[in-house]
Amino acid sequence: MKLTWKQAAAAVAFTAAAVAATGALAQQRMFFGIATGGTGGTYYPLGGMLAQLISNKASVDGKKISATAEAAGASVANAKLLGNKDIESAFVAADILDAAYNGTGQFQGAPIKNLRALGALYPETVQLITRADAGINSVKDLKGKSISSGSPGSGQYQLLTDLLKVYGMSRADIKEDLSSFTQAVDKIKDGNLHATLITAGVPTAAVTDFAQSHALKVIPLSGAEIAELQKQQPFYANVKLAANTYKGQTEAVDTLAVMAVWTAHDAVPENVAYEVTKALYENVSIMGQVHVQGKNISLQTATSVGNAPIHPGALKYFKEKGIVK
Structure with a gap:
């Protein structure tokens, strides 16, 4: 027209x-x-x-x-x-x-x-997550295993460094993966990753999703080694992850938290x-x-x-x- x-x-x-x-x-x-x-x-x-x-x-x-x-x-x-x-x-x-x-x-x-x-x-809770059948019961058991310290640029990288150090290990003792929370739990589901370190407010969506389909274990972070870590990282406080935060997690777990x-x-x-x-x-x-x-x-x-x-x-x-x- x-x-x-x-x-x-x-x-x-x-x-x-x-x-x-x-x-x-x-x-x-x-x-x-x-x-x-x-x-x-x-x-x-x-x-x-x-x-x-x-x-x-x-x-x-x-x-x-x-x-x-x-x-x-x-x-x-x-x-x-x-x-x-x-x-x-x-x-x-x-x-x-x-x-x-x-x-x-x-x-x-x-x-x-x-x-x-x-x-x-708010406080961000440190959650060391693995499958219940992975045979991992403490940080020491991570030796030779694969673990994600989060996507590049996350705060977990330094925390993993410090955790390994107080337990007498280094990054050379593990197989490190750099996946996001969601990617990491998907890899654990599929058997392509042993554990992931997640620091976030709880309940964390990625972990909640994981627990719906798989039996999970949250590894405790307490004792003399953790006390030593806190000397280097004074911003981390002792907390308990409340029982039933996630499906199947029926007992409270000692861990750490840092303020966001x-x-x-x-x-x-x-x-x-x-x-x-x-x-x-x-x-x-x-x-x-x-x-x-x-x-x-x-x-x-x-x-x-x-x-x-x-x-x-x-x-x-x-x-x-x-x-x-």
């Missing part, structure tokens, strides 16, 4: 108006990213709910903050993303945050000094950091709706972030609430 000049002019005017409207909408929004972890862990669902919370509750100077959660490589990779300012915020385990800021462990000689904590989230910390970089504006921090800690009940660990996010523990500095925007909010002087 051939358009008259009036129809063509009207079409051009409509298109221009639509483009202008889209541009105006973009100007009314401020974008804020949250790097999480793999889809089989706890970072991902909680990050998604946090992004939704921020998008619904937070604004700066009349602009809505539009937040998105992104699947990522977890703690080590997330710290590097922040160091490069490739994303505004990320979930990072407290031990990795400390190592990254101070240039130790996997960050030896390369500290990331622009890291700033927004607030502590929501972290930003120092170029995130103070008013933005203030608003997103406020959005989280004034709506923590909503976080518990997507995962039980969301119920453990609390203003009372928000400043338990280790030695990395707290972002000035988050600090302003904590001072207003009276938890920091």
Whole structure:
């Protein structure tokens, strides 16, 4: 159909108006990213709910903050993303945050000094998972066996190093696999992997799925060797994995836990950091709706972030609430 000049002019005017409207909408929004972890862990669902919370509750100077959660490589990779300012915020385990800021462990000689904590989230439980029929009853039994320390960039890599060391072993004594939580448990199901080390909020989706079809065993982490590890890794606390966290796991298991910390970089504006921090800690009940660990996010523990500095925007909010002087 051939358009008259009036129809063509009207079409051009409509298109221009639509483009202008889209541009105006973009100007009314401020974008804020949250790097999480793999889809089989706890970072991902909680990050998604946090992004939704921020998008619904937070604004700066009349602009809505539009937040998105992104699947990522977890703690080590997330710290590097922040160091490069490739994303505004990320979930990072407290031990990795400390190592990254101070240039130790996997960050030896390369500290990331622009890291700033927004607030502590919840305890991540260390879970050494294997099949019940694998003949593995302790860390010592891993010698000569295959084990996943998580996808490249996860915090489990350093933890496995330290675990092996206190038990008189090194990586040369095992067959290491670098699979995500979901990939690792699938390999264990198929008999292609003996064990996996998972540090995440419980229940962890990948482990729950595994327990539905296979008898699992959670290897205890306690005793003199673990006490020695805690001297090197003071961010790890003794905890018990409650009985029946997973199908078939009828007894509580001694293990470790480390705090997850929501972290930003120092170029995130103070008013933005203030608003997103406020959005989280004034709506923590909503976080518990997507995962039980969301119920453990609390203003009372928000400043338990280790030695990395707290972002000035988050600090302003904590001072207003009276938890920091």
